[in-house]
Amino acid sequence: MLTLTISLNGKPFKTVTSDGSKKLVFGRGASCDVVLSEPTGGASSEHARIECSGGVFSVFDQGSTNGTALNGTRIRPHTGTPIADNDQIHIGKWLVECKLDAPQVTALPNVPAEGPADHRAESLHTALRAASKRGADAVQKALVDALNRLDPDGQRSVLNGLLQLTQGDAQLQAAVRAELGRREAIRDACVQAVSSLAARHGGFEAFNSVEEVNRFFRLSDQALELMLEWIVNTLSARKTFEEKFSAKVTRFFGLDSNPIKHALTPNQAGRYLLNPADARDPAQIKQNLAEAFRHLSVHQLSLVAGIQSALKAAVEQLDPAKIEARASHWLGGSFKRGKAWDLFKETYQGLLDNDSKLFNEVIYPNLRHGYLAAHETQGIGEGA
Structure with a gap:
């Protein structure tokens, strides 16, 4: 049994209990199970929910505007976070204090696990x-x-x-x-x-032995394990690149409804994709997975485009025509050619000696530009 004591700015609002048989939705909307209608409370229309699975209560942020916090830490939207006794949930300015009562355990029949x-x-x-x-x-x-x-x-x-x-x-x-x-x-x-x-x-038509069934299980299990690990690791690498190069093409996590992109571990991705106990729409799950793969493919192509753009910018620093233009005010002949050569060596050595300048003025902006431009070409712009 979960008892929730709700307050706003220190003033008690109500107490709600749940036996876990159905989910509780919190928000401003009139259809919510717990309506938090006070405008100053900062709750979204359907802000968060609490549900129970396998005897464990979890809180979910439903993509709210200002997020949901558990014990002061903002939780990821659409990803369940287990609730413990005495936890505190903040929904906007609303405080939800959690009290978990030990469940009443019904004694199981005394049936020996072994014996005749x-x-x-x-x-x-x-x-x-x-x-x-x-x-x-x-x-x-x-x-x-x-x-x-x-x-x-x-x-x-x-x-x-x-x-x-x-x-x-x-x-x-x-x-x-x-x-x-x-x-x-x-x-x-x-x-x-x-x-x-x-x-x-x-391509296997019929099982002829128990050994074949067990082998098929092992092969399927290892294939799924590696594929789920690759999905999560690659999505994480994409996010790291976007943060390092300020190339935000992934939606701010509070607004992205694709749960696959929020999976922190292969187990979390597997639970979303494969758990038959969750009554999710299979077509929507397939669409979310296809979208994640498409964005990863575009990410890889865009990395190549970004590197191409950065290399082009670096080479342009050594463009003979530009070097000669900078030396054009010299008289001409050998003087002009000599000055152009000196400028070329100076520019080349400057690129080699000053790693920070090379990265910040040449590589960083042009890699970012090429990466984002490639996403635009593929129809995935800012906020995708």
Whole structure:
């Protein structure tokens, strides 16, 4: 249970509690779960949200104008940050103080993880009969919690044993058959999904052994691991370059809704791209990934264009026509040629000896100019 005490400029506003069953949206908008309508509070229309996943409460900034801070540190938009007991969240000038109560833990049925299957089935049968006094939901929860602590072989053995033990008890028999059907449906769906992936991306028509399935898993896992790592590292390198050369072609993070660009680790990118428990639009996920790849491709092409621009500017410093023009006020003949040669050597040596001048006056501005110009050519200008 999470208790939120909300105040503005030291004045109490309200207290909100959440059991984690649904998300809480904070903001000025009338449709928000917690409406922060006071104009001086600085909340956006839909500023932030708190939701619970896997028993962990997290706060998300929803792309607000002035950001959301957790314990004084601004959090990244659209990226969940776990909440701990006594944390403080700032939404504009609003203060949200968090109090986490220890969840009430329901004792799991005492089903041995090891031992003969009939003994485990009998132990679970006893627990289910006790749970049946609290209704069908309690029976289902006790059954699922107990089975999840067993390996797949143990689950099958215990379920088959329960089918025999629950004969004559309609409620328990129905619960066991429903759970058996649910797990068989999941298993069939997994087989179909893995087979489809192997056929589509590996040119492999059918699995003929358990070893082939395990090998396909290892190959897929290592490919995904390296690709996710490359995506995150390359996006990070792009951001570092933009900051160093003041070439901001990536949107200010508070305004960019592409979560892939906010991923700090391969695990964060993987959770966005692959977590089936999150009801995100697959088409939008694909579009965000394609956009990230496109921007990385343009970044690489623009680096080449920037280097070309910087080299051109450096070579132009030694342009004979410009050197001769600077020496034109000399009388001519050997005097003019001699002065032009002296100016050439002076310019050349100046570029070599003064690294700071070479970088700040030649490389930096021209590399930046070429980089940004290439982005404009590709249709990705400031704020892309």
